Amino acid sequence: MKTEPRNQWLVLAGFIVLCIVTGGIGGFATQDAIDGWYNTIAKPWWTPPNAIFGPVWTLLYVMMAVAAWLVWKTKDRLGPAMLLFAAQLGFNLLWSLLFFGARSPGMALIEVIFLWSSVLLTMLAFFGRQRTAGWLFVPYLAWVSFAAILNLAIWRMN
Amino acid sequence: MKTEPRNQWLVLAGFIVLCIVTGGIGGFATQDAIDGWYNTIAKPWWTPPNAIFGPVWTLLYVMMAVAAWLVWKTKDRLGPAMLLFAAQLGFNLLWSLLFFGARSPGMALIEVIFLWSSVLLTMLAFFGRQRTAGWLFVPYLAWVSFAAILNLAIWRMN
Numbered sequence: 513m514k515t516e517p518r519n520q521w522l523v524l525a526g527f528i529v530l531c532i533v534t535g536g537i538g539g540f541a542t543q544d545a546i547d548g549w550y551n552t553i554a555k556p557w558w559t560p561p562n563a564i565f566g567p568v569w570t571l572l573y574v575m576m577a578v579a580a581w582l583v584w585k586t587k588d589r590l591g592p593a594m595l596l597f598a599a600q601l602g603f604n605l606l607w608s609l610l611f612f613g614a615r616s617p618g619m620a621l622i623e624v625i626f627l628w629s630s631v632l633l634t635m636l637a638f639f640g641r642q643r644t645a646g647w648l649f650v651p652y653l654a655w656v657s658f659a660a661i662l663n664l665a666i667w668r669m670n
Numbered sequence: 671m672k673t674e675p676r677n678q679w680l681v682l683a684g685f686i687v688l689c690i691v692t693g694g695i696g697g698f699a700t701q702d703a704i705d706g707w708y709n710t711i712a713k714p715w716w717t718p719p720n721a722i723f724g725p726v727w728t729l730l731y732v733m734m735a736v737a738a739w740l741v742w743k744t745k746d747r748l749g750p751a752m753l754l755f756a757a758q759l760g761f762n763l764l765w766s767l768l769f770f771g772a773r774s775p776g777m778a779l780i781e782v783i784f785l786w787s788s789v790l791l792t793m794l795a796f797f798g799r800q801r802t803a804g805w806l807f808v809p810y811l812a813w814v815s816f817a818a819i820l821n822l823a824i825w826r827m828n
Contacts, residue, residue: 521802532729543721563701566724571690574732644679 542612579648593637600630700770751795758788
């Protein structure tokens with residue numbers, strides 16, 4: 513089934529809204545913890561300023577949405593690559609809920625293993641379907657790697 | 671002169687980097703004022719939480735970059751529409767430097783007239799060249815309108 517060009521852009525918009533809303537839910541659900549608890553706990557000196565995270569995550573959500581759309585445009589729409597994408601998006605939200613919502617760097621540290629693995633697997637699956645989609649996941653995997661190390665450092669210091 | 675498809679994506683990446691870096695300069699140059707001075711001055715009850723601005727501006731910078739790229743892909747690359755785009759981006763940075771850098775809501779309020787007008791004119795010029803590019807400027811104009819009203823309210827309260 514061939515999709516009209518107009519519908520393709522609606523699908524792109526849909527993926528962007530999906531990812532931004534997922535990130536937004538994580539952000540809103542945890543804003544109190546970020547403004548309060550998170551500012552009081554011990555953190556390593558190389559922790560980025562709070563204001564960095566919003567813009568970085570917004571860019572990463574847009575990039576992962578574009579990547580998913582590029583894969584969706586190939587024939588294999590609801591194949592394993594897209595299921596992995598949905599899984600990593602779920603793990604992404606869950607991490608925020610555990611780290612900030614439950615204020616538990618320990619639970620978040622266990623969860624981040626699933627998040628990191630699902631991002632890696634999605635990236636590899638996307639590389640197999642559409643090169644650009646794979647490359648769009650490289651900064652995301654790098655940032656999640658950094659976030660996992662930061663999570664580990666914060667867990668050890670508190 | 672026809673551009674290779676590969677180069678077109680590099681140009682898109684270039685526009686995104688240009689807009690994000692411009693926003694980043696504004697953000698970094700003013701971070702101290704946002705964390706300090708801005709949190710202490712009187713603001714209306716409908717002021718959004720600080721954490722909203724980073725994600726919103728990041729999305730708007732990506733959208734304006736995509737809009738500029740769509741216009742760039744038409745024949746008229748360095749025409750008046752692109753000059754207006756450059757002007758509004760400059761006014762956008764200048765607003766941050768005046769409001770936060772100089773901590774002067776009054777100067778920023780005068781400047782925001784130029785910012786708002788240049789965004790409106792760019793939007794109209796983009797609509798004339800490429801419909802999607804024009805639409806991508808609508809949320810930006812709406813946000814700058816809101817920011818201008820917030821600027822006015824803060825100026826009156828302090």
